[in-house]
Amino acid sequence: MPDKELARFDDFVTSRLPALYRYACALTGNRHDAEDLVQEALTRTGAGWRRVRRKDDPEGYVRVTMVRLMLNRRRRDRERLMADPPDRAADDQRLDGVTALAATQAALAGLPKGMRAVLMLRYVDGFSDEQIADVLGCSASTVRSQASRALAKLRAAAEAQEESHG
């Protein structure tokens, strides 16, 4: 197709798809939903590529699109890829940190989509609460509330794991 803009979109997909896919995995906690999500977000981006290109940060645009798409989707009854807990308790003190980590990741995987999206935007993308509120279409206080509740769940999971290992 004799279109330099489309060639740039193809280049963008080629170079950034792996990173965007991993972002989608982290966002959904689910490889299958991640595949659907990144496909839909990039398809929409490609359809309006000329407009998107005028923005400074196409990759950021795709990430935000994925967040919005995920929150707008119906919850899907699909396999969740959760961090596997260890098969049995381990006595090795060096593994304490590892098991706490696994517990936190398991808790992360169990967070509602909205909370996960808030954490992604805040701790991966580095957005302010006001920017997150703009993306999610809610107030900054709602963002802070969601983040606070999510952090409390994660801390509780990590602390419970540490306590169980003395």
Place this chain on the structure above:
Amino acid sequence: MDEFERKLGELLTSPFKDEHPPVSLQSRILRNAAAARRRRVAAGTVVAAAVAGLTPVAVMQAVPERSPADDPATVRATSGQTDLSAVVERGTIVRIPRNLPGKSPFEAMALARDGTVLGAPQAGGDGNDGRSTGIWRAGPAGGLPALVTETAPGSRAYLWTMAAGEAGYLWPDGERLSCRGRSGEGPTRTLDAAWGGRDRFFADGPAFVWGRDADSLMVATACGGGARTYAVGGTLETFSYPHAIVRVGAGLRQVDVRDGAVRDLLRLRESADPVFAANSRLIAWAGGGALSVLDRDTGGSRKILRTLPHAADPAYAGRITAGDRIVAYTAAHQDEDAAESVVFDVRTGREARLGGEAWAAGDWLLWRDGADYRLARVRS
């Protein structure tokens, strides 16, 4: 932010740091984006038409399909009017209104040899419509398009083209290829569930043909029947029964879909990707701003036009169709409802420039004229 929060970004992403996208994902994205892009029409199109003072809907419905006002074969051109009376038979011009009840305006996507026009309501601003948009048909007698069949909700973005021939109708249903039988009759079936969404497909004479995986040619003669596969090692570009035209690198190859016989035609010189069309006598292609034809009997090729509209503008995509006597090239804006066309009479060398889309098939010419389409027989 405490230590726990500082680690959260890593906690969120580390379980997936070694993940890689499935091999097919990139090609699916590019295919879907291209399809959505072709069909994406700015949401402001309808508003713009109203602002421009085009005929109100109620009046359009009241006007008969053929009227004396249609007969002066003049159409809106790039500047002023183009007289098509040297190209079409005046008394055969009919009007196909674009206003569909409860839908966005009709967008033509295929013209068949018998004058059948297939299309769908224009896509919404986001390129996808959550409701069924349906497959619609207008006949050679003109008049409002009628619904042929409903389509799956959300599948509008995949409808980037359609095909109609003696064997029936074809259109994309997501990444599957759907069909109806002769004259659109019978149930809607899936002709190829593994088609993929992007390869070209055509209907001409008694056959459907479509590309698969950029190296295979599929052929079927009925919507509900089986398909034959030819490993052609190239991309299906166009079709005029019984010959599928396949591009292998810079080479054009003709494949007889009845027996798979292959004949090399020519090597292309254009660096840009051309678009192709064929009839029983010629193959036409547009690339690098020029329109060329190959006489399939003599093997001679020549440039017939050197100044195609919007050739250097990446916002426009080219499309070419071939009738028995004329070739129609359209440069259509990929994001807006804007197009320019050149209709070239291969026998007389005359050209007509139009300020809208145009299609040629058999002895028919379809063109966009403001709020309507017009369909007429080409002069013999």
